[in-house]
Amino acid sequence: MKNRDERCDIKLKTEIIGNSDVIIKLLKDITKIARAEAPVLISGESGTGKELIAKAIHENNPRRANHPFVVLNCGAIPSELLESELFGHVKGAFTGAEKCAIGRIAAADGGTLFLDEIADLPMSQQGKLLRFLQEGSIDPVGASKVKKVNVRVIAASHVKLETAVSNNEFREDLFFRLNVLNLHSPRLAERQGDIETLAYHYLNAFLSTTVTPARNFSNDALIALSCHSWPGNVRELMNRIQKALVMCEGKLLEPDDLGLCIPDRYANAEVIDLESARQAAEKKALKSALEHAGNNISQAARALSVSRMTLYRLLDKHKLRI
Ligand SMILES: Nc1ncnc2c1ncn2[C@@H]1O[C@H](COP(=O)(O)OP(=O)(O)O)[C@@H](O)[C@H]1O
Ligand SMILES: [Mg+2]
Structure with a gap:
């Protein structure tokens, strides 16, 4: 219970779920970083919640929270459009520029700009971002004159920027400028204690919007969830639960x-808890009969010394089909 109490002590507005040690540490670090104004670099694998971290930093900065939080995924925009997307353009600046556009940096004025997948920012734009x-x-x-803006920048990358710098794919000066404060978003597998909490969170969230006979996870499902290595992290967990609810045929x-x-070590385990052991033994006996x-x-009912009705009920309970 220690971590649940610790989590309650942290007064942070955030959608980040979890009570594991690494999450408690992360939430404490976000609390400190949110008060500051310097740029932040967030590292961590895809699907670990980097955007949620950036949002929490913005929403807990008292000077910026009421201003915009603007997101730009540098990998999702064709490189020839990135400059105008970031910095805006004036009318007639290039073919097709029929109106002026303010760009994402100016749109974030007073607030925070989150540059996701910053390693995908082409070299041609890195110098301009550094100047800003x-x-x-x-x-x-x-435009003929520059425009002052007050924007805090948070960048994130799933590739190590240090590696991109040593491969001459990312400017070292920009890396240092972005990496004043840094946070690491932990992999789901490093947060064992949070897997079940997150799984129930998504189960309940999807139950309200999905047509499904399912109401809960089976014991086996909870074991399987905790044993999986989660290469796609929280996003993978979310997707698996969403798909399972659509495709499943039973209540569990x-x-x-x-x-x-x-x-195998669980399927053949000699000791789990007594109830799980009983259920596992029952299922095994049914299968073999x-x-x-x-x-x-x-x-099969005769061999198991039960009535046919009882056998049907047991088959249903264990989701066994003939
Ligand atoms: N700790 C967490 N608590 C709740 N939801 C999370 C958590 N981490 C990730 N998510 C969810 O997982 C999905 C992927 O998160 P995202 O921030 O886009 O990851 P990344 O930017 O690291 O790829 C989002 O839907 C997000 O809400
Ligand atoms: Mg992302």
């Missing part, structure tokens, strides 16, 4: 529905 970070002004495409989501399996009886219900 140093001088606090932008130079819209085709099984490992199969989630596209996961239970490692059916197999021996060639799926003949009356014969």
